[in-house]
Amino acid sequence: MTLKIERNAPIRWSIITRMVMVFIFVYIVASCEFLNKNNQPKLDLSKLQLKKDIIAFTFSKVPKIYSGLVKLDGEIVLIDKELERLKEIEAEFPNQKQIVITERNNWKKVKKDLHSSLSNLEKEVEKIYVTHLVNKENGTELINKNMKPLVDTINKALEASSPHTKRLIVVEKKTFLANLKDRLSG
Numbered sequence: 001m002t003l004k005i006e007r008n009a010p011i012r013w014s015i016i017t018r019m020v021m022v023f024i025f026v027y028i029v030a031s032c033e034f035l036n037k038n039n040q041p042k043l044d045l046s047k048l049q050l051k052k053d054i055i056a057f058t059f060s061k062v063p064k065i066y067s068g069l070v071k072l073d074g075e076i077v078l079i080d081k082e083l084e085r086l087k088e089i090e091a092e093f094p095n096q097k098q099i100v101i102t103e104r105n106n107w108k109k110v111k112k113d114l115h116s117s118l119s120n121l122e123k124e125v126e127k128i129y130v131t132h133l134v135n136k137e138n139g140t141e142l143i144n145k146n147m148k149p150l151v152d153t154i155n156k157a158l159e160a161s162s163p164h165t166k167r168l169i170v171v172e173k174k175t176f177l178a179n180l181k182d183r184l185s186g
Contacts, residue, residue, distance in 0.1 A: 026177070026180060027184060045069065045070060045073040047072075047073045047076040047077065047115075047118065048069060048073055048118070048122065049119075049122055050069075050122050050125065050126065053129075054125060054126060054129045055069070057129050057132070058125055058129075061132070061143060062125075062128070062143055062147065062150075064147070064151050065121075065125060065147070065150050065151065065154070068121075068150075068151065068154030068155070068158070069118075069121065069125075069154075071154070071158055072114060072117070072118050072121075072154065072157060072158065073118075075114055075158065075161045075162075075165050076111060076114050076115070076118070078165050078168045078169070079107055079110060079111045079114070079161075079164075079165065079168075080111075081168070082107055082168055083104060083107055083108070083111075086100050086103055086104045086107070087104075090104075106164070107164070110160075110161050110164050110165075113157070113160060113161070114157055114160075114161055117153060117154075117156070117157035118157070120153065121150060121153060121154065124146060124150055125150075127142070128142050128143055128146060
C-alpha cells in the first residue's frame, strides 16, 4: 500500500500545481483586461454638453461624479432608444396611437427630468473645473465642498429614472472569463 501512495503522490501534486498555475494565469489576464479598459475615461458621452477636458478632469479628480455622469448619460441613451422604438410601433399600428402617445409622454417626462438634473450638474462641474484651472487650492476646496451635494443630486436623478429604465436594460450573457473578471475586480 505504501508503494501505491508514493506513485500517485507526484501525479496529485502535478495536477494541483497545474490548477494553481491556471488560476494565477487567469487572474493576471483578467486583472490586465480590467486595468486596460478602466484606465481611460469615456469621453464621448453623447448627451453631455461638457467639453472633453472637463470630462477627463472629472474622471481624474472627482471619479464619483464622473461615474454618475456616465450613468446619467446611459439612462438618457436608453430612453432615446425606447422613444425611437415607440415611434416605430406608432407608425406600424396607427389605430393604436393613443396607447403609444401615453407611453411616449411618460418617457419624455423622465427624460426631461434627467436633462434638468444633468444640466444643473454640468454647470456645477464646469464651475469646479474653471475654479481649479484658475486656482488649484480654491478648486480643491470647491470639490470638497460640493462633492456630497453633487453625488446626492446624481443619486436622486438615478433613483427617479431607474424604476422606468430598469426594464429596458438588456441582460447580456457573459462568458466565464468575463464573470471571473467581474468577480475579481469588484
